[in-house]
Amino acid sequence: MTWRYRFAFLGIVxxxxxxxxxxxYWQVVKAQELSLIAQNQYGSTLTLTPQRGEIRTSDNFPxxxxxxxxxxxxxxxxxKNAGETSLLLSSVLGVDLASVSANLSLDKFxxxxxxxxxSQTKEKLxxxxxxxxxxxxxYQRFYPEASMAAQLLGFVGKDDQGNEKGxxxxxGYYDRLLKGKTGTAVEVHDAFGRPILARMNQATGExxxxxxxxxxxxxMQFLAEQKIKDxxxxxxxxxxxxxxxxxKTGQILAMAAYPKFDPRDFQDYSxxxxxxxxxxxxxxxxxxxxxxxxxxxMDAKLVTPQTKCTICAGPVSVSxxxxxxxxDKYFPNTNMIDVIQHSDNTGMVFVAQKMGLDKMLxxxxxxxxxNTTGIDLQGEVSATLKPKNEWYAVDLATSAFGQGxxxxxxxxxxxxxxIANGGVKMEPHVVSAIEDADGNTVGIPPKVIxxxxxxxxxxxxxxxxxxxxxxxxxxxxxxxxxRIAGKTGTASIPIKGHYDPTQTIASFVGFAPAENPKFVMLxxxxxxTTSIYGAETAAPIFFDIAKSLLGFYGIPPVGxx
Amino acid sequence: xKKPALIIGSLIILVLxxxxxxxxxxxxxxxxxxxxxxxxxxxxxxxxxxxLLAEKLYTKSALTSIxxxxxxxxxxxxxxxxxxxxxxxxxxxx
Numbered sequence: 173m174t175w176r177y178r179f180a181f182l183g184i185v186x187x188x189x190x191x192x193x194x195x196x197y198w199q200v201v202k203a204q205e206l207s208l209i210a211q212n213q214y215g216s217t218l219t220l221t222p223q224r225g226e227i228r229t230s231d232n233f234p235x236x237x238x239x240x241x242x243x244x245x246x247x248x249x250x251x252k253n254a255g256e257t258s259l260l261l262s263s264v265l266g267v268d269l270a271s272v273s274a275n276l277s278l279d280k281f282x283x284x285x286x287x288x289x290x291s292q293t294k295e296k297l298x299x300x301x302x303x304x305x306x307x308x309x310x311y312q313r314f315y316p317e318a319s320m321a322a323q324l325l326g327f328v329g330k331d332d333q334g335n336e337k338g339x340x341x342x343x344g345y346y347d348r349l350l351k352g353k354t355g356t357a358v359e360v361h362d363a364f365g366r367p368i369l370a371r372m373n374q375a376t377g378e379x380x381x382x383x384x385x386x387x388x389x390x391x392m393q394f395l396a397e398q399k400i401k402d403x404x405x406x407x408x409x410x411x412x413x414x415x416x417x418x419x420k421t422g423q424i425l426a427m428a429a430y431p432k433f434d435p436r437d438f439q440d441y442s443x444x445x446x447x448x449x450x451x452x453x454x455x456x457x458x459x460x461x462x463x464x465x466x467x468x469x470m471d472a473k474l475v476t477p478q479t480k481c482t483i484c485a486g487p488v489s490v491s492x493x494x495x496x497x498x499x500d501k502y503f504p505n506t507n508m509i510d511v512i513q514h515s516d517n518t519g520m521v522f523v524a525q526k527m528g529l530d531k532m533l534x535x536x537x538x539x540x541x542x543n544t545t546g547i548d549l550q551g552e553v554s555a556t557l558k559p560k561n562e563w564y565a566v567d568l569a570t571s572a573f574g575q576g577x578x579x580x581x582x583x584x585x586x587x588x589x590x591i592a593n594g595g596v597k598m599e600p601h602v603v604s605a606i607e608d609a610d611g612n613t614v615g616i617p618p619k620v621i622x623x624x625x626x627x628x629x630x631x632x633x634x635x636x637x638x639x640x641x642x643x644x645x646x647x648x649x650x651x652x653x654x655r656i657a658g659k660t661g662t663a664s665i666p667i668k669g670h671y672d673p674t675q676t677i678a679s680f681v682g683f684a685p686a687e688n689p690k691f692v693m694l695x696x697x698x699x700x701t702t703s704i705y706g707a708e709t710a711a712p713i714f715f716d717i718a719k720s721l722l723g724f725y726g727i728p729p730v731g732x733x
Numbered sequence: 734x735k736k737p738a739l740i741i742g743s744l745i746i747l748v749l750x751x752x753x754x755x756x757x758x759x760x761x762x763x764x765x766x767x768x769x770x771x772x773x774x775x776x777x778x779x780x781x782x783x784x785l786l787a788e789k790l791y792t793k794s795a796l797t798s799i800x801x802x803x804x805x806x807x808x809x810x811x812x813x814x815x816x817x818x819x820x821x822x823x824x825x826x827x
Contacts, residue, residue, distance in 0.1 A: 316791035
């Protein structure tokens, strides 16, 4: 019996060993492969596309959000009456009939017809109960205020792999934050395709995009856009723009340009309109540049408001070039207050010569001229100042009245804001806070980036600019009862190496109320035709907007002066 | 000798109890897939409805649409504003 017992025992042990070996093979050697096969049988892996973050104005209204749209597709094999279905789809979706018919005749199970279809159109199609027609829901960027702040926002297009990507403006600059992080999920289901509670879905990695809260005031933006559009049409300009900033914080309150594009249908517009001209266009600022140079000279104690100009009796000759005033009127022994009031080019040449090149370059650098401002928008450019050895005497002279030097509007606006803010320059910013997907908000504090001039100089320059508004060429349009500091600008446009006298960039820069500025604003009109002067075109737009803004801030006029 | 037997006995009982509990819970949730499916569908449908309503709300409360609606209703932009002037400081008066 013993050998039988032993034989049976060894047999069982051997069989048991075989089972263990087989289990080892399946559970260890082939584990990963089998796991994947099993996963495909009982579950499906989904890519979780995060929702793109919203962009909200300061009143928490989303000017860029997401909406549900639908992709209409067909299964040609299920369609019974291809002719009628093609006709209905074509008329409801607004797609070419030939294209729909061609798609319906394909030997495929799934053919897309049109994407971005809204819910009303989808309902309309559903009511028709067309066989073989289906819908896939998808999220699409939605701009409730249509084209408002289009150049500021940018738009959402596709990248090389067909994924959403922000271009230009805020959509471009904050793309990484807005788009969030794609995740994956494994949905476990039973033989009938129903989800199984016992095996919870494993979702990993998906993080919705963060929301941007802007300093942009929606009503100010709306107002600025309306006024610049009206202004461009009224003065026959080719384009125009307005920027409004809080000088104390650097926060941009409004930034409008006209003409503009509709970010929903950006592909229908010229690519030139995508750029935000306020940060991407270089121009010669003309007389709006004078307050920067004059305040620099006063800060360096090279001139005072009462300093007499000794070369202002007639045109000034510099290196063989005659420099005239804009109206060929000359004021001998005029002081610096009147130089700004009359926008006297010869007076500014006097100031530049007092400063010399070293001081001029030093102060322009302090004001941020020649550098990008650091505004949080994609597409900002700057024209670097020429190296010192490439400056000629005439360059120094013309730069004092804003010709022969190029800046972006945002550069000039933030430099002027430094005068309004007691000599302290703030970094311009459009986003004031970022809210993550869990609702946690992180504020972006104002950032001081320098003090180009001292507060005493800023105060004196403010008074000079108030005088320019009250008694200068734009005094006809000033607001009575308010102390507003400002300066007109009429800059010739360089074309093929010379200045065209009939084409100008008309502008006005200023801030109000002068003692405690709530806003600093720059209005620019490109090539106005009714008048080439800033005092007759940009200034009326400036004061029109300023009047509404002062009412908006509840600041009443004092007296009637 | 008594103690190990007690521990082993307790462990066996614990294993049995836990097994029964597991079987019970598994049975309870085995059919919940249908309910879960319904909840998921309902959640998706509510989310869609919420997004569609938000879209309508944002469209209606957009300044551009309020402006055009106001124009259609006959509202016009005032040509002149009535403003109460502030008091002129004494020093300024003189």
